[in-house]
Amino acid sequence: MSGAMHSSTWSTFLKSIASFNGDLSSMTAPPFILSPTSLVEYSQYWAEHPDLLLEPNFLVSEDKDNKDEREAMSLKRIIAVTRWFISTLRSQYCSRNESMGTEKKPLNPFLGEVFVGKWDDKSAGGKLGETILLSEQVSHHPPVTAYAINNEQNKTVLQGYNGIKATMSATSINVKQYGHALLEYKTLEESYLITLPPLHIEGLITASPFVELEGTSYIQSSTGHIAVIDYSGRGYFSGKKNSFKARIYRDKLSSAHKDNALASISGQWSGKSYIAKGHSSPSSSDELFYDAKEKVPERLIVKPIEEQHPLESRRAWQKVAEAIKKSDYDLIQQEKSSIENQQRDLRKEERSAGTSWETRWFDHVDYQSEHSQDPFISLSSLANLSIHNAPSGSLRGSKHDNGDAKHWRVSFQKWDEESEIKI
Ligand code: 0T9
Numbered sequence: 001m002s003g004a005m006h007s008s009t010w011s012t013f014l015k016s017i018a019s020f021n022g023d024l025s026s027m028t029a030p031p032f033i034l035s036p037t038s039l040v041e042y043s044q045y046w047a048e049h050p051d052l053l054l055e056p057n058f059l060v061s062e063d064k065d066n067k068d069e070r071e072a073m074s075l076k077r078i079i080a081v082t083r084w085f086i087s088t089l090r091s092q093y094c095s096r097n098e099s100m101g102t103e104k105k106p107l108n109p110f111l112g113e114v115f116v117g118k119w120d121d122k123s124a125g126g127k128l129g130e131t132i133l134l135s136e137q138v139s140h141h142p143p144v145t146a147y148a149i150n151n152e153q154n155k156t157v158l159q160g161y162n163g164i165k166a167t168m169s170a171t172s173i174n175v176k177q178y179g180h181a182l183l184e185y186k187t188l189e190e191s192y193l194i195t196l197p198p199l200h201i202e203g204l205i206t207a208s209p210f211v212e213l214e215g216t217s218y219i220q221s222s223t224g225h226i227a228v229i230d231y232s233g234r235g236y237f238s239g240k241k242n243s244f245k246a247r248i249y250r251d252k253l254s255s256a257h258k259d260n261a262l263a264s265i266s267g268q269w270s271g272k273s274y275i276a277k278g279h280s281s282p283s284s285s286d287e288l289f290y291d292a293k294e295k296v297p298e299r300l301i302v303k304p305i306e307e308q309h310p311l312e313s314r315r316a317w318q319k320v321a322e323a324i325k326k327s328d329y330d331l332i333q334q335e336k337s338s339i340e341n342q343q344r345d346l347r348k349e350e351r352s353a354g355t356s357w358e359t360r361w362f363d364h365v366d367y368q369s370e371h372s373q374d375p376f377i378s379l380s381s382l383a384n385l386s387i388h389n390a391p392s393g394s395l396r397g398s399k400h401d402n403g404d405a406k407h408w409r410v411s412f413q414k415w416d417e418e419s420e421i422k423i
Helices: 003-018 039-047 050-058 067-100 318-325 329-353 375-383 412-416
Strands: 034-038 105-107 114-119 131-139 144-151 156-168 173-185 190-195 199-202 210-213 215-221 226-232 243-249 263-268 272-277 287-291 362-366 406-410
Touching: 034 039, 034 318, 039 050, 039 067, 039 105, 039 114, 039 131, 039 144, 039 156, 050 067, 050 131, 050 144, 050 156, 067 190, 067 210, 067 215, 067 226, 067 243, 067 263, 067 287, 131 362, 144 406, 144 412, 156 406, 173 375, 173 406, 190 375, 215 375, 263 287, 318 329
Parallel strands: 034 105
Antiparallel strands: 114 131, 131 144, 144 156, 156 173, 173 190, 173 199, 190 215, 199 210, 215 226, 226 243, 243 263, 263 272, 272 287, 362 406
16 A cells, blocks of 8 residues: 555545445445456456366276276366366466455446457367357346356366355455356266355455455265365464365265365465375375466467457456556546446336346256256255355255255357357
8 A cells, every 4th residue: 555545545445345235346446446357357267277177088097897997087087176176266366466466346347248268278289179268247236247168179168157245344354155166077977066165355454455265165076076175364274374175075975074085185275285195184295286376377368359349348348447557536437437327228228128138148047947957956966055046055954045046057059149249
């Protein structure tokens, strides 16, 4: 933080958070804490290591009749999926601190805003193929982003959606995530359900906010294997920031006792982590599991702004982003209002025409009324997880396990019929 101006506007902002109504996106923050990037872009963090995402495809047993080998390979695959998942966390939760010095308040996407791009195949033999990203703002009140990451060559699809609910405590903003990710390896006929951990934002008093993860998230495989990941920060059980412990079990039932763990992983998701067989927590003398500082993220390739459609995020927000980069408070307000007014007019037109905005590539599927083959249902059941719109990772029978069961799913048919927006 620098200068009296900053600290005074920051303290005004802190007071406004202290009395806030639950909608973080609606609060006006001082320019120095604004990010020029829209939340619809955050979906790209799921695949900045395409090689790790695709790795399970290559972990198959030669001898299909050998049951022990099949079992061993399926354990290797959930470990590989866990490694990929851990590899996404530094991008998801540290990248703003690393590129801009602190966590920043993202631009609040408008309804229908989209963001697309691709990762080229960086492998030597061309075994990975191209991976594409589709991200779309499917709801504005409350904000919800849906995404799909598709690799045709390896028939691998990751899709999901996110929303948040935030509350304030004395020194932090506490955030529960809503939504999940579904990862399908179609050649393997194997799928994984991934829940999203709760988090909180620290460093508010000193105007240097950062994210810390907490609680538990799960990775449930269609093979039955489940990874249970516990998060903690500085001054908790490990004392180090960005700590986690993951245990992999044969199934949900055996996960009731830590002694049953087939493998255990521990360390920092933003740094080094280690893996060992069995239930005891590994240390730096065990095998290295992942080193987040060593593995360089592969950046998404996005078309130049001139070639983008008006609904594409960087084109739509271009003027706001420039104003933020100049720290021009009045210009930021002016350019934001222009987008907001346009959106208000659109909604008004829809109301008077009796229509409503149609999402572009995603469908809102109601699992209470629609009979569906979506692996979400069977995976939730294996993991004893709620299928309702509860905080991500809520268990069946918990206090949040009720209400709607509507979730966003990609429609590749809609994408195939897309004629205006190109990768
Ligand atoms: C999904 C991710 C999510 C979105 C962000 C809480 C947060 C908005 C949601 C959960 C991604 O996959 C992962 C990463 C970071 C999360 C953001 C961190 C953050 O601070 C914002 C909220 C809305 C704020 O901007 C709070 C105001 C400000 C004082 C903090 C800089």
